[in-house]
Amino acid sequence: MNSVKGKRVAVLGGAGFVGSHLCERLLAVGAEAVISVDSLITGAAENLSGLWGEPRFTALTRDIVDGLEVDGPLDIVFNLASPASPIDYAKLWLETMRTGSIGTEHALGLAERKRAVFVQASTSEIYGDPLIHPQAEAYFGNVDPTGPRAVYDEAKRYAEALVSAFRRNRGVSTRIARIFNTYGPRMRLDDGRVVPTFVAQALRGEDFTVFGDGSQTRSFCYVSDLVDGLMRLALTEVSDPVNLGNPDEMKVRDFAEAVRRAVGGGGKLVFKPLPQGDPKQRRPDVARARELLGWQPRVPLEQGLRETIAFFRQVGHSRGGARA
Numbered sequence: 001m002n003s004v005k006g007k008r009v010a011v012l013g014g015a016g017f018v019g020s021h022l023c024e025r026l027l028a029v030g031a032e033a034v035i036s037v038d039s040l041i042t043g044a045a046e047n048l049s050g051l052w053g054e055p056r057f058t059a060l061t062r063d064i065v066d067g068l069e070v071d072g073p074l075d076i077v078f079n080l081a082s083p084a085s086p087i088d089y090a091k092l093w094l095e096t097m098r099t100g101s102i103g104t105e106h107a108l109g110l111a112e113r114k115r116a117v118f119v120q121a122s123t124s125e126i127y128g129d130p131l132i133h134p135q136a137e138a139y140f141g142n143v144d145p146t147g148p149r150a151v152y153d154e155a156k157r158y159a160e161a162l163v164s165a166f167r168r169n170r171g172v173s174t175r176i177a178r179i180f181n182t183y184g185p186r187m188r189l190d191d192g193r194v195v196p197t198f199v200a201q202a203l204r205g206e207d208f209t210v211f212g213d214g215s216q217t218r219s220f221c222y223v224s225d226l227v228d229g230l231m232r233l234a235l236t237e238v239s240d241p242v243n244l245g246n247p248d249e250m251k252v253r254d255f256a257e258a259v260r261r262a263v264g265g266g267g268k269l270v271f272k273p274l275p276q277g278d279p280k281q282r283r284p285d286v287a288r289a290r291e292l293l294g295w296q297p298r299v300p301l302e303q304g305l306r307e308t309i310a311f312f313r314q315v316g317h318s319r320g321g322a323r324a
């Protein structure tokens with residue numbers, strides 16, 4: 001397969017932030033059919049409003065934990081279904097663990113029956129609070145199996161194990177994308193992640209809630225770059241995990257200042273307790289993605305923030321905010 005043109009694709013979690021952008025892009029580059037399967041537990045039907053009326057697009061409201069069937073042939077199954085923000089998965093702890101385990105098993109079963117390529121949305125949380133920097137795929141990670149983030153981290157680690165076992169034992173053609181912090185339009189204003197939180201605070205002229213002393217680092221990837229990486233991965237026969245993220249690393253407190261500049265507003269930095277298990281540093285080593293997929297992120301932070309801010313200005317920013 002060297003293009004998604006003419007292909008039939010299922011996107012599990014298609015009504016979420018990343019999933020909705022992926023559905024749009026798949027159709028824009030000529031997919032024959034795109035079927036979103038989403039329970040709407042953290043996503044929203046409106047995220048797909050740009051596709052309403054598109055005859056090649058179908059949106060099914062289903063929980064993949066309950067089983068999964070899709071009519072007709074499929075060439076690719078993307079599994080993006082899972083709560084993804086720390087406040088979502090803390091609140092939805094059992095749903096997160098079931099989606100990562102039972103839901104992923106159902107998703108793999110679908111790919112097996114349809115003889116479709118299976119792409120798993122994994123995460124940099126596989127590396128936990130990493131002791132190796134930057135994080136390359138060969139690093140096995142430093143995950144606390146009983147801490148508050150474990151419901152997500154261990155579900156995603158289990159999912160990677162399951163995906164690999166389906167490849168080994170059932171011959172499913174699988175891919176694993178380890179996604180690092182990604183941002184852009186359609187993030188939920190109240191999902192507690194740092195990008196929508198700081199942007200909303202800046203737009204409202206409020207103080208920025210920086211957790212800890214703000215010296216922890218993250219690297220922010222714009223959603224269009226991630227979608228490009230996911231599509232290239234689907235089309236490349238590489239079963240080992242591949243990091244997808246932007247290696248441009250910054251301290252969280254510097255990120256607050258970048259948001260202040262981009263918005264042209266916002267109050268002072270106020271420091272709140274660092275949540276337990278919050279990784280101190282995170283930056284992807286993207287050498288494998290560059291070499292095998294010919295991929296690297298292209299959208300600079302200033303540009304990605306501009307698009308994101310424009311979205312939040314448009315949808316309004318009166319709700320939502322910090323989680324601490």
Ligand code: NAD
Nearest residue numbers: 013015016017018039040041042043064080081082084182
């Ligand atoms: P999101 O919450 O916006 O999207 C996830 C979607 O999955 C939602 O629409 C939700 O309703 C759906 N979903 C959850 N459980 C389901 C279930 N059991 N059945 C059907 N649908 C279900 O989050 P996102 O940021 O778009 O993340 C998408 C994927 O990428 C997730 O798997 C996440 O773990 C992964 N990821 C994202 C990031 C990031 O920075 N955005 C980083 C690492 C990994």
Ligand code: UDP
Nearest residue numbers: 086192193194197209210211216252278322
């Ligand atoms: N963060 C913060 N203030 C907030 C929200 C988040 O300082 O209001 C910090 C958080 O402690 C973490 C980083 O920003 O160090 C990224 O948090 P996010 O929840 O976006 O993603 P994570 O990478 O932790 O999954």
